[in-house]
Structures are given as C-alpha cells and as structure tokens.
Amino acid sequence: AQSVTQLGSHVSVSEGALVLLRCNYSSSVPPYLFWYVQYPNQGLQLLLKYTSAATLVKGINGFEAEFKKSETSFHLTKPSAHMSDAAEYFCAVSDRNYQLIWGAGTKLIIKP
C-alpha cells in the first residue's frame, strides 16, 4: 500500500531563509507525486507535480522539489522564504487509479 510521511507538523524559518519541507513516500509502482499548499479557509492549490519526467520539478511561487528514488523522497524547497509563504503544505502520492494518498501536512511559519 502506498503511504506518505511528512516530517515535522510545524516548520519555522526566518524571512529570507531557506525553506525545506520533507516528504517521504512508499510505493510499489513508479509514483506520481504532488505538493499542494493550503491557505487558511481555502482549498488546496497545486504547487508542483512529478510525473516521471525530470527529477527536479519547478513549481509556482519559487518552489521546487527533487524526486530521489533511492531515498524515496520528494522534499520541497524554496531558496528564500517570504511572509506570504506561511501556509500549510501537503505532499501526496497518486495510486494506480490516480487517487491521492495524502501526508498529514506541514504548517510553515515565517518569522519576520
């Protein structure tokens, strides 16, 4: 069975610092992987997706993620955090029927 683990329910970084949100997955088939962002009282917005093309995926708002098969990881990074990045971030893996298996989410806190 597929599963997703996001390390750290809360991550706090200073404005301008590197953002690193961790996601590890388990999958018996080559996965499709996704990062979504959720702002308060809103739905989820797709940040980026990996679908077996390039292993380094660039998304919106300056985020990118690298697929590492050997580590079964798909960590999300951004070189310089902005206050507007404060939100909850969800990693998800797609099963054979393209349904999403979700991580528990990581709340990103930006310190001024």
Next chain:
Amino acid sequence: DTGVSQDPRHKITKRGQNVTFRCDPISEHNRLYWYRQTLGQGPEFLTYFQNEAQLEKSRLLSDRFSAERPKGSFSTLEIQRTEQGDSAMYLCASSLEAGPQHFGDGTRLSIL
C-alpha cells in the same frame, strides 16, 4: 472563473438536520472527488465519480452520506441527520482521468 466552485462556503445547522452541498467542477474534467478535512489534518477521501458513475466510496462514509453526479457535471453531497462529528471542511476536486486534482475552496460545516 473557470475553477472548481463550491456552494455554500459556510453552513451552520443544528444537529439532526440534513444538509446538501454543491460542487461545480472544471467543465472538461471527467473526474470529481469529495474529501473531508478537519483542523490540522490532511484531506480524507470520501468518494469519487468518473463522469456520472460513482466508482468508489470510502469505508469511512456512513449511510448518512450520499453523493450524486447525475449528468456527469455538477455534484451534490448530502448528509442526513447531521452529528457533531460531521463538523469539518468538505472539499471538492476535479481532474482529467490522469491529471492533477484541482480543488474548490470548500464548504465549512458547523453543527450546533
């Protein structure tokens, strides 16, 4: 606006009442998903449709919950005899069969 639309955004009701939510997907998307999300958690899958066919329902979905997508376009989710534990955000998403899911802003249900 060509995104996923959900109505209403907020619903407050008394315990025991029935409620119905509507979701209008992106027009060319043949898949439609319903999720439930409680505070601090990731989305919990409820059910999904491909066109008008309901292909899967979560084991967690009690008999009080029913969803329809009669013409393969908009969908409704009805909860009968609401309980306190039904308080949550109900999210709708749509996709092409092999594409990423696009979410609406959700309906927040509060049970008094």
